[in-house]
Amino acid sequence: MSRLLAAVAAIAALLAVLAGGIWLFGAVVAGSTAAAVVLVGAWFAVVGLATEAATRRRSSLRMVLRIAFVTTTVVLLGAGAYTSTHETTVNEALDTGPPASRAAPAAVDDLLAPQP
Amino acid sequence: MLRRTLVLTLMLCAAALAVLSSPAAARNVELLRGTVRPLSHSASGTAAVVSTGSGRRVLTLRSFRLDPGPRVRVWLVPRSAQGDGQLPKDRVDLGKLKGTRGNQQYTIPKSVDLRKYSSVVFWCVPFTSGLARADLRRS
Numbered sequence: 001m002s003r004l005l006a007a008v009a010a011i012a013a014l015l016a017v018l019a020g021g022i023w024l025f026g027a028v029v030a031g032s033t034a035a036a037v038v039l040v041g042a043w044f045a046v047v048g049l050a051t052e053a054a055t056r057r058r059s060s061l062r063m064v065l066r067i068a069f070v071t072t073t074v075v076l077l078g079a080g081a082y083t084s085t086h087e088t089t090v091n092e093a094l095d096t097g098p099p100a101s102r103a104a105p106a107a108v109d110d111l112l113a114p115q116p
Numbered sequence: 117m118l119r120r121t122l123v124l125t126l127m128l129c130a131a132a133l134a135v136l137s138s139p140a141a142a143r144n145v146e147l148l149r150g151t152v153r154p155l156s157h158s159a160s161g162t163a164a165v166v167s168t169g170s171g172r173r174v175l176t177l178r179s180f181r182l183d184p185g186p187r188v189r190v191w192l193v194p195r196s197a198q199g200d201g202q203l204p205k206d207r208v209d210l211g212k213l214k215g216t217r218g219n220q221q222y223t224i225p226k227s228v229d230l231r232k233y234s235s236v237v238f239w240c241v242p243f244t245s246g247l248a249r250a251d252l253r254r255s
Binding site for chain 2: 022026027030035036037079080083084085086087088089090091092093094095096097098099100101103108109111112113114115116
């Protein structure tokens with residue numbers, strides 16, 4: 001039972017560390033797409049190596065965490081590939097109106113300014 | 117007979133005045149308009165800001181098309197913001213992009229000053245990247 005709990009806790013910790021890295025390096029630290037890809041990739045490599053090192057003498061945990069790591073990586077790559085190729089079409093009714101050039105400039109300024 | 121006609125006419129005029137002076141009868145006005153142009157993804161379409169008769173302001177995207185990306189948000193940013201590779205700090209989030217194709221619109225919060233926030237950026241959050249943008253000018 002304690003082994004099972006340890007495995008569950010280790011998987012949860014691994015996922016949290018990976019997710020935290022994605023958020024930190026991909027959305028906060030990185031200033032460009034290339035930087036985000038490189039930093040997140042490097043983070044995954046570091047976490048993978050660290051997991052291997054930490055479980056060197058715990059063979060039961062090692063396989064579980066390997067599976068969790070590989071599954072997470074594959075799922076994330078799959079999700080990224082899906083959202084990067086999947087088209088979604090919407091056709092909402094749009095509000096339309098005549099151009100503001102026909103209205104008084106002051107009235108247009110009022111509508112562009114924050115509304116009460 | 118004449119009196120009845122007069123009363124009826126007055127009633128009709130009053131009803132017409134009530135309808136015309138109601139907010140719903142106020143007319144929509146297109147305030148801003150611009151073309152969606154690609155940054156890191158292929159994109160096209162027309163973006164516009166319309167003030168509706170009911171007092172709302174909406175961003176409309178007509179004939180919109182954008183190559184897909186994960187977690188794309190629609191942001192209003194100042195015209196000076198780069199928006200192509202650098203995260204614009206000064207921005208108004210209008211929400212998740214509803215679709216990569218078609219006509220769609222987004223409500224603009226009342227507090228937004230559209231004299232300042234006059235560009236639209238389609239921002240991919242995980243890749244910290246602007247996919248497309250539209251610089252809006254007065255219609």
